[in-house]
Amino acid sequence: MDDTIKLEYTVSGDDFTRAGEASSNLKNVLRQIGAPPDITRRVSIAMYEGEINMVIHANGGTITVLISPESIKMILKDQGPGIPDIDKAMQAGYSTAPDDIRTLGFGAGMGLPNMKKYTDDMQIETELGVGTTVTMVVNLPAAVLQ
Amino acid sequence: MLYVKDIARLLDAKILYGTNMDTTEVHSVCGSDMMSDVLAYVKNQSVLLTGLCNPQTIRTAEMMDIVCLVFVRNKQPDETMIELAKQRGISVFTTYHTMFTSCGILYTAGLKGGA
Numbered sequence: 001m002d003d004t005i006k007l008e009y010t011v012s013g014d015d016f017t018r019a020g021e022a023s024s025n026l027k028n029v030l031r032q033i034g035a036p037p038d039i040t041r042r043v044s045i046a047m048y049e050g051e052i053n054m055v056i057h058a059n060g061g062t063i064t065v066l067i068s069p070e071s072i073k074m075i076l077k078d079q080g081p082g083i084p085d086i087d088k089a090m091q092a093g094y095s096t097a098p099d100d101i102r103t104l105g106f107g108a109g110m111g112l113p114n115m116k117k118y119t120d121d122m123q124i125e126t127e128l129g130v131g132t133t134v135t136m137v138v139n140l141p142a143a144v145l146q
Numbered sequence: 147m148l149y150v151k152d153i154a155r156l157l158d159a160k161i162l163y164g165t166n167m168d169t170t171e172v173h174s175v176c177g178s179d180m181m182s183d184v185l186a187y188v189k190n191q192s193v194l195l196t197g198l199c200n201p202q203t204i205r206t207a208e209m210m211d212i213v214c215l216v217f218v219r220n221k222q223p224d225e226t227m228i229e230l231a232k233q234r235g236i237s238v239f240t241t242y243h244t245m246f247t248s249c250g251i252l253y254t255a256g257l258k259g260g261a
Binding site for chain 1: 179180181182183185186188198200201202203205206208209210211
């Protein structure tokens, strides 16, 4: 039997005040199924940063979350402008976010570094003018969520 | 040991929403207007001091398991934000003190920022 839970979210690109709703929902699900609090927090923060990025840079997108007994995998897919230089984007403090985003508390250039920091694996596939897919995995300790 | 109720007392703060204030311990404090800086900082039983007043402040506190959110310089969150905090069980205060003074008061009371 396949014991993977699949969640799908659509992230709206035009309403910054609603950004984070998907991450909030995922956090509730993880709580309900008894995921350890530290894992829940790491997953929530990584997904939230990714969700904010989608709203700021890519006019929204879709997020698929796969929860298995071994890991939590988040696949964030957008059809935004793509990332011209991933190495630069991964540097703490480097940001291409517009100034008005900084007045909202984001655009400090910490999004991708934070996402990498809180996950066990992060892969970025990007193509200019086509979009970006970020896949993040947080491993679960053995015997959790059985 | 300090509790959430002590944060309100020390900062002479107005309690906009309080939950389990007598029993929720506070171990550390983070002060920032940049939410990504806050998200880089993970500690248990933390208070967040901020001058940023928008729904993402509450969302950030939610993701971080922040136990108490304090708006400095009398920033006033709207009803929607307070309702969001209620749903997530986060106490919300506002204080007339500035960020610097608020940090100083809590530091002097023995709270640290952590690594």
